[in-house]
Amino acid sequence: MKNEEEIKEALTSEKLTGVKIKNPKESAAGVPAILSSVRHIIAETGLARGTKALLDLNQKGGLDCPGCAWPDPDDERSSLGEYCENGAKAIAEEATKKKLGPQFFADNSVESLSQLSDYEIGRSGRIAQPMYLAEGATHYTEIKWKEAFAKIGKHLNQLDSPDEAIFYTSGRTSNEAAFLYQLFVRAYGTNNMPDCSNMCHESSGAALSETLGIGKGSVKLEDFYETDLVIIMGQNPGTNHPRMLSALEKSKANGAQIITINPLKEAGLIGFNHPQRLKGILGISTELTDLYLQVKINADMALLQAIAKMLINIEREKGGVVDHDFINEKTQQYDTYIAHLDSLNLDKLIAATGLERSQIEQAAQMIADKKKIIICWAMGLTQHRNSVNTIKEVVNILLMKGSVGKSGAGTCPVRGHSNVQGDRTMGIYEKPPTALLDNLKKVFHFDPPREHGYDTVSAIEAMYENRAKVFFGMGGNFLSATPDTNYTAQGLQNCNLTVHVSTKLNRSHLVHGREAIILPCLGRTDVDIVNSEEQFVSVENSMGVVHSSRGSLTPVSDKLMSEVAIVCHLAKATLKNTNIDWDKYSKHYDLIRDDIEKVIKGFENYNLRVREPAGFYLPNCARENRYDTASGKAQFSISNYTGLPIGQDEFLMMTIRSHDQFNTTIYGLNDRYRGIENERRIIMINPLDMKDLGLKEKDIVDLYNYDDGSTRHAKTFIVIPYNIPRQCVATYFPEANVLISIKQKARKSNTPASKSVIIKIKKQQMA
Ligand SMILES: Nc1nc2c(c(=O)[nH]1)N[C@H]1C(S)=C(S)[C@@H](COP(=O)(O)OP(=O)(O)OC[C@H]3O[C@@H](n4cnc5c(=O)[nH]c(N)nc54)[C@H](O)[C@@H]3O)O[C@H]1N2
Ligand SMILES: Nc1nc2c(c(=O)[nH]1)N[C@H]1C(S)=C(S)[C@@H](COP(=O)(O)OP(=O)(O)OC[C@H]3O[C@@H](n4cnc5c(=O)[nH]c(N)nc54)[C@H](O)[C@@H]3O)O[C@H]1N2
Ligand code: SF4
Ligand SMILES: [Mo]
Numbered sequence: 042m043k044n045e046e047e048i049k050e051a052l053t054s055e056k057l058t059g060v061k062i063k064n065p066k067e068s069a070a071g072v073p074a075i076l077s078s079v080r081h082i083i084a085e086t087g088l089a090r091g092t093k094a095l096l097d098l099n100q101k102g103g104l105d106c107p108g109c110a111w112p113d114p115d116d117e118r119s120s121l122g123e124y125c126e127n128g129a130k131a132i133a134e135e136a137t138k139k140k141l142g143p144q145f146f147a148d149n150s151v152e153s154l155s156q157l158s159d160y161e162i163g164r165s166g167r168i169a170q171p172m173y174l175a176e177g178a179t180h181y182t183e184i185k186w187k188e189a190f191a192k193i194g195k196h197l198n199q200l201d202s203p204d205e206a207i208f209y210t211s212g213r214t215s216n217e218a219a220f221l222y223q224l225f226v227r228a229y230g231t232n233n234m235p236d237c238s239n240m241c242h243e244s245s246g247a248a249l250s251e252t253l254g255i256g257k258g259s260v261k262l263e264d265f266y267e268t269d270l271v272i273i274m275g276q277n278p279g280t281n282h283p284r285m286l287s288a289l290e291k292s293k294a295n296g297a298q299i300i301t302i303n304p305l306k307e308a309g310l311i312g313f314n315h316p317q318r319l320k321g322i323l324g325i326s327t328e329l330t331d332l333y334l335q336v337k338i339n340a341d342m343a344l345l346q347a348i349a350k351m352l353i354n355i356e357r358e359k360g361g362v363v364d365h366d367f368i369n370e371k372t373q374q375y376d377t378y379i380a381h382l383d384s385l386n387l388d389k390l391i392a393a394t395g396l397e398r399s400q401i402e403q404a405a406q407m408i409a410d411k412k413k414i415i416i417c418w419a420m421g422l423t424q425h426r427n428s429v430n431t432i433k434e435v436v437n438i439l440l441m442k443g444s445v446g447k448s449g450a451g452t453c454p455v456r457g458h459s460n461v462q463g464d465r466t467m468g469i470y471e472k473p474p475t476a477l478l479d480n481l482k483k484v485f486h487f488d489p490p491r492e493h494g495y496d497t498v499s500a501i502e503a504m505y506e507n508r509a510k511v512f513f514g515m516g517g518n519f520l521s522a523t524p525d526t527n528y529t530a531q532g533l534q535n536c537n538l539t540v541h542v543s544t545k546l547n548r549s550h551l552v553h554g555r556e557a558i559i560l561p562c563l564g565r566t567d568v569d570i571v572n573s574e575e576q577f578v579s580v581e582n583s584m585g586v587v588h589s590s591r592g593s594l595t596p597v598s599d600k601l602m603s604e605v606a607i608v609c610h611l612a613k614a615t616l617k618n619t620n621i622d623w624d625k626y627s628k629h630y631d632l633i634r635d636d637i638e639k640v641i642k643g644f645e646n647y648n649l650r651v652r653e654p655a656g657f658y659l660p661n662c663a664r665e666n667r668y669d670t671a672s673g674k675a676q677f678s679i680s681n682y683t684g685l686p687i688g689q690d691e692f693l694m695m696t697i698r699s700h701d702q703f704n705t706t707i708y709g710l711n712d713r714y715r716g717i718e719n720e721r722r723i724i725m726i727n728p729l730d731m732k733d734l735g736l737k738e739k740d741i742v743d744l745y746n747y748d749d750g751s752t753r754h755a756k757t758f759i760v761i762p763y764n765i766p767r768q769c770v771a772t773y774f775p776e777a778n779v780l781i782s783i784k785q786k787a788r789k790s791n792t793p794a795s796k797s798v799i800i801k802i803k804k805q806q807m808a
Contacts, residue, residue: 105589249663
């Protein structure tokens with residue numbers, strides 16, 4: 042048995058790789074982006090395989106990009122390629138020719154693999170056959186599919202209650218697989234279905250459902266072309282949703298302005314070199330942001346309230362700011378909201394933001410005279426303790442301006458994983474709506490459990506406290522994606538069995554339960570042939586468009602199984618008296634879609650409409666200017682901003698993505714736009730704060746968090762002086778997750794507060 046220190050070391054690699062610091066860039070994409078994608082593709086897949094996948098990528102009827110959830114244009118698509126550098130990297134990662142056969146696992150013990158960095162682990166290749174780690178064993182060995190299913194079924198049936206099992210989902214799983222998975226889990230008897238959404242846009246869902254009656258965004262891609270103003274908050278699209286920059290470029294060309302609210306000056310938000318236009322190739326960039334507000338971390342609520350107060354002042358002086366007709370017809374609680382705003386102290390709000398009054402006034406002026414406003418946001422807003430209320434302030438401003446339910450305006454929470462929104466629509470949710478359960482009962486003739494299940498944080502707590510004993514992950518990398526890495530590791534290690542359906546090896550395979558199983562599945566790029574017929578799956582993008590995705594590459598091994606087939610086999614191996622015809626589903630995916638249509642609203646004629654070249658839109662009440670809240674009206678809401686209790690020697694840390702990663706998958710060690718190269722264990726900090734701490738560039742520091750009476754320690758981070766507000770610092774996810782307490786999470790949504798971590802920084806003492 043390893044001691045505690047050894048286990049901790051296995052959770053992350055603390056090796057340094059030798060940082061190089063350059064000036065941050067002032068624009069994104071252009072030729073370097075093309076070169077970077079070509080380099081990745083050729084190195085991983087070879088030219089023929091890579092080109093085949095890229096030609097299909099995001100084309101109508103082709104392959105949906107396994108990267109982010111940004112939508113494709115409904116109308117014409119560029120034959121030069123409808124993808125970005127990071128889409129190409131996502132393809133290279135999945136379509137790699139490297140594979141991990143049984144010999145790889147015989148040569149490398151679990152312990153030796155866990156000494157590798159996430160970058161090294163990810164590069165090793167696609168898992169080529171099911172693998173099993175017996176109790177007490179040091180190495181994974183090959184197992185037959187049938188035996189693997191039998192083992193999992195046996196474990197599940199041995200539990201005292203189905204609620205002792207946890208079924209996680211990451212957001213790449215197709216609609217078809219997700220629907221069958223939730224059907225299986227509920228037929229088995231639990232709603233313990235945490236998903237990556239719990240750590241991602243859950244706060245958006247919570248805020249939007251309460252205020253607008255739908256947990257999804259309301260805008261379509263075309264709205265960007267018709268809008269007057271786009272406000273981008275807490276999002277880094279140049280890296281995480283690169284093709285959003287093309288949409289923003291078009292907004293600007295059509296006369297819109299852009300306000301960006303972000304503690305960091307992100308290159309992609311400053312300027313954009315369209316990689317497929319001559320101007321972009323020549324390095325002439327389109328300036329995107331008109332007003333850049335470098336707000337302090339977690340002060341967005343204060344900023345939005347300050348802006349709202351200024352808007353009301355302008356309205357009282359001159360009028361023309363507030364859309365009274367919309368407010369009277371469509372909303373509730375406006376007067377309460379205004380009275381609350383009047384009670385707030387503007388000077389205090391301004392001070393909290395760290396911005397100058399004149400900068401905020403400029404934002405208010407820009408908003409005051411616009412009629413059509415889109416507000417976009419991502420993790421910079423959702424991963425704080427007060428996230429749900431901050432997002433409600435976003436809604437307040439849009440409602441005040443009548444900027445919902447009409448073209449060119451609305452809410453745009455930009456989703457992360459390529460099908461995270463679709464998985465939720467299919468019922469991957471620990472708090473299933475009653476209508477879904479009623480329909481499952483009607484169509485499948487069983488009583489689905491009604492009690493809410495565990496979300497991600499409560500699942501970890503349940504494993505830690507031995508209330509849950511089997512963990513099953515449909516994709517993802519639970520250990521590295523979740524907060525409080527040591528605590529989560531303990532939870533996973535407490536389990537009798539941990540199972541992962543995966544494409545690539547990751548740290549969650551290496552920090553495991555008493556027994557562990559890896560089930561290797563087909564990825565998005567792989568051709569999926571059933572009964573000699575190529576199958577396609579479907580996905581839903583960030584704007585509610587459902588469309589098909591078809592892989593075309595030959596799988597690296599004939600021992601891979603589709604996620605659909607895996608769920609069907611698992612259901613058969615586990616459920617004793619099921620009257621669900623699991624064999625039918627694995628014969629043709631149309632038969633799954635026929636049943637989805639019976640259970641889930643908005644999927645009428647699914648098989649017909651999904652074959653439309655660009656797919657179809659799901660109904661969206663807010664887009665249609667209807668509000669499915671309890672009152673039938675959109676709700677203004679009131680919140681009080683309270684900053685976090687940060688001591689003089691403490692910092693507020695956000696954990697963010699570099700340009701060279703997809704979540705826990707590390708493509709490379711560079712963060713090109715931010716000028717940080719060859720290193721991930723870095724901390725970006727304001728030079729004045731460095732001076733106060735007596736730190737120099739490239740000094741090595743240790744980071745500490747003391748939330749909830751425990752000490753969390755992350756060793757060895759390199760100091761990078763950076764343009765970031767005072768007392769705010771940034772590190773990369775997942776290296777810094779060890780510092781995030783499991784108890785620090787957003788109120789109502791339970792999303793880990795990974796962008797509001799209070800830390801102390803101490804210079805490392807040389808041994
Ligand atoms: N290439 C690539 N693409 C991806 C991903 C990836 O890892 N790599 N991940 C996918 C997923 S799952 C998701 S959810 C999205 C994530 O997309 P983003 O949300 O863009 O990702 P983060 O790096 O977490 O960036 C958060 C941004 O918010 C800012 N920020 C942090 N704290 C605050 C704050 O308090 N206020 C404000 N106003 N801003 C703040 C940061 O400076 C940063 O620019 O991207 C998706 N797409
Ligand atoms: N500190 C901090 N923590 C965070 C965040 C943050 O900003 N800061 N962001 C959070 C967010 S927004 C998210 S979404 C989560 C992400 O959490 P996850 O979704 O759990 O993590 P990923 O890194 O996306 O998962 C990668 C793994 O998925 C598997 N995989 C890839 N493609 C497929 C496929 O097609 N099928 C199957 N079955 N498996 C596949 C591969 O084995 C790969 O190793 O992390 C969260 N954690
Ligand atoms: S923007 Fe997102 S979905 Fe589109 S190609 Fe790039 S990574 Fe893929
Ligand atoms: Mo996400």
